Amino acid sequence: MADELHAGMTREQAYDLLCAHNHDPFHIEHGETVEGVMRYFAREFDPDNEEFWGIVGLLHDLDWEEHDDEPEKHTIYAAPLIEQAGGTPELVHAIQTHVSDFNPDLPRPESTMEKILFACEELTGLIGAAVVMRPSKSVMDFNVKSLKKKFKDKRFAAGVNRDVIRKGAEMLGWELDDLFARTIEAMQSFAPDRDTFGTQAENLSE
Secondary structure: OOOOOOOOOOHHHHHHHHHHHOOOHHHHHHHHHHHHHHHHHHHHHOHHHHHHHHHHHHHOOOOOOOOOOOHHHOOOOHHHHHHHOOOOHHHHHHHHHHHOOOOOOOOOOOOHHHHHHHHHHHHHHHHHHHHOOOOOOOHHHOOHHHHHHHHHOOOOOOOOOHHHHHHHHHHHOOOHHHHHHHHHHHHHHHOOOOOOHHHHHHHHOO
């Protein structure tokens, strides 16, 4: 049985914290999307800690909107905000691992949860950008073949870091196609409730 992980706050409190520091709907939707993906994988790998995995996903980019001009300090500004809201050190630690490639002073992904966050956070953005180009504008009819084409085209959603996605797959010991398929399935699992992933596209073109 896995150790119980404590976020120190409820999902509602985490959402309120996210909204207090993010006013662009894109950033809030991105947090919710990554939350949904993390919950999907938690049900497979660590069902007892689904709430923790979800809150990690929801708050992973908490400080980005207010400090996007200092990418090297991403998640560092978030730490005191999370702590002041009652968040635990383990919550801060998990969130900070997803940008360790850009700041060597931050902890690196070690747990399955941290590796999945690292691998999927950028990938959800690429999928969202690809979905909006489809006639249906829905992830429900999206597939790995279509995603691979967009992944190879570096001009498409140029803001998505393909190297991070590749490295994340390697960390997990998954083939890239497997990561693609699993993440699409994860997004499809909650798409009927909120199939708006395509709204992320314009924010990834820079």
